[in-house]
Amino acid sequence: MTTRSRTDGSPLDPPLPFDMTPRADQAARDEQLQRLVASTADVKNARRTAALQSAFGENRDALRTLAGKIKRHTLDHLDVYLERFIDRAEAAGAKVHFAKDAPQVGAICLAIAKANGSKLCVKSKSMVTEETHLTDALQAVGIETIETDLGEFIVQLDDDAPSHIVTPMIHKDRKSVARAFVRELGTGYTEDPLALTMIARQHMRKKFRRADLGISGANFIVADTGSLVLCTNEGNGGLSVSAPRVHIAVVGIEKIIPRTEDLNVFLKLLARSSTGQPQTVYTHMITGPRREHEHDGPEQLHIVLVDNGRTEILREPTRDLLRCIRCGACLNACPVFRKVGGGHAYGAVYSGPIGAAITPLFKGLHNYPDLPKASSLCGACHEVCPVDIDLPLHLIQLRKEMETRKTLPLGERWVYRVWAAVLASPTAYRAACRLSRVVLRGIAGATAGGDRYDDRRWILRMVGWIGGWTTHRDLPTPPSASFRDWWDARRKEDGS
Ligand code: SF4
Structure with missing residues (x-):
């Protein structure tokens, strides 16, 4: 049997587990x-x-x-x-x-x-x-x-x-x-x-x-x-x-x-x-x-x-994914689909947000561990879906499932746990934002070799596993004060 391939010769159905x-x-x-x-x-x-x-x-x-x-x-x-x-x-x-x-x-x-x-x-x-x-x-x-x-x-x-x-x-x-x-x-x-x-x-x-x-x-x-x-x-x-x-x-x-x-x-x-x-x-x-x-x-x-x-997908909580009428609107709206050059990067027949949600269910989450993460969760896919499928919610559910099944590497699991704890506590969240502002502005100053506190600088290169973020894009320098600080200062000025 012949198997169709991508233009570059790599097979459409790649070896599993698929590495995106x-x-x-x-x-x-x-x-x-x-x-x-x-x-x-x-x-x-x-x-x-x-x-x-x-x-x-x-x-x-x-x-x-x-x-x-x-x-x-x-x-x-x-x-x-x-x-x-x-x-x-x-x-x-x-x-x-x-x-x-x-x-x-x-x-x-x-x-x-x-x-x-x-x-x-x-x-x-x-x-x-x-x-x-x-x-x-x-x-x-x-x-x-x-x-x-x-x-x-x-x-x-x-x-x-x-x-x-x-x-x-x-x-x-x-x-x-x-x-x-x-x-x-x-x-x-x-x-x-x-x-x-x-x-x-x-x-x-x-x-x-x-x-x-x-x-x-x-x-x-x-x-x-x-x-x-x-x-x-x-x-x-x-x-x-x-x-x-x-x-x-x-x-x-x-x-x-x-x-x-x-x-x-x-x-x-x-x-x-x-x-x-x-x-x-x-x-x-x-x-x-x-x-x-x-x-x-x-x-x-x-x-x-x-x-x-x-x-299998008909079981809850995934039943609503079967509403899909294959219109392709969520693919057209998805920033990730564009950035990865279309559907071949998803390693399966269905691509884009709907593919990221259903392929792991069709072929096993352990075989497609990257797909639930192939989304910025910006919500554009849900906004355009003509049958009202909440795709970001389904992708989050799959991520949760990965955590439950311990499919994620230990380091990544700990990152998500700490992140969840920080998001659950306003005090911890504010402290983390303050710390990240100081660190990122320091890095911006160090890598650009100039004024550490110039808000217009971009961070071109991060180190370690965070470096993946800056491989194909730059990170803007965070402002010196948060929106909350700015708001408080303004209210004080207004005397309100
Ligand atoms: S927008 Fe909705 S109906 Fe259209 S392909 Fe995506 S999930 Fe399916």
Whole structure:
């Protein structure tokens, strides 16, 4: 079986336990990569804010609260809604399968492909198929499998891995796309986005015509109708479903929503949160295989409902993480995601704040001890989340879990204990702030070789393990007096 890798050749699924530092370090030195990721993330973030503001104004928080509540209700009654979905989907002619883990996803899909003699598969973008390495499993038995989302297609041509949930090639520029097309498709060199898109389109059209198997995920599955809902901007999702004779939709069990009218809420939020569009260009609702009077659609529709660790996350206190609709907004808003050059630094399929919270739950906290710490806890991820997931809270819970399980090194555990004790006592906190001001201003004066008390100085280099802080950024010199001192002095002056 082939395993896809990052552009630099290192495997996407790294040896465990995963050490984030080398990848983050490498990315932090790569200013071009950071610029690429930050510029796309900035644009998407700004479009998201504008789209939500112009559509809902002051009501945008009420809508996301409602979306969060619908998801929470569905997760609280997941068994009921899954049973309803299976009944309705099978009544409409689909065949529903259950997969406990990634090998079962592969086994089910390969059995369907084998039974139908499939040779060429067109695949629409799906995070759960990335998570379960389905493309690798199909390719390993000789089924040619083409990613048909443009970003995923380019990533596949480079034998690379996606770096963002929604924008898989956030880490690539036009030049690298042009080079990949020349190398893999034998075309002339062009950096024109329209020309590159047309090349990909022509290549894929031929594949769609010949494909005998289609695979997709689903953005939502609807319990009351047994339908799949697919949201895409390129139309490739619809073609992957309707062109081949056999279709398999591979879907995480948390994608379920109770009723068709609930889609109203989620479709309003999904595209605006992902890309700032009012709606994705294509929204397909697929209920059962093709009927006699219909002109297109698959003759067979298989739906594989995937657990792969989700029922573990369903336990409290992590249940709310399953509300995620994979919009990618928290990645775009996260300062750490930008600084580490996108998703590859997280060493897993899901990246950014949501990846930092769910990857340790999917793959073991002991295997990903760095991820809960890969956040400044600034709260930007929670602020933008359309289903109101309090990601900082979940990351803090994971950090606490690490302390309880003693996964952290002893020295670090003691630092956190002392820190907690200081934060719990106002007197100790004030004394610690005073001491840190004296020490940091002393260091600033010593390293700059000038006036120790110049408030404009920056500390360029710290020593020991604190030195990690100043490897990629400078530390501002603290002011000579705290805000409290300044406030007290001002009140005295005013005589109040
Ligand atoms: S956690 Fe929220 S913001 Fe992040 S991808 Fe999921 S739904 Fe979007």
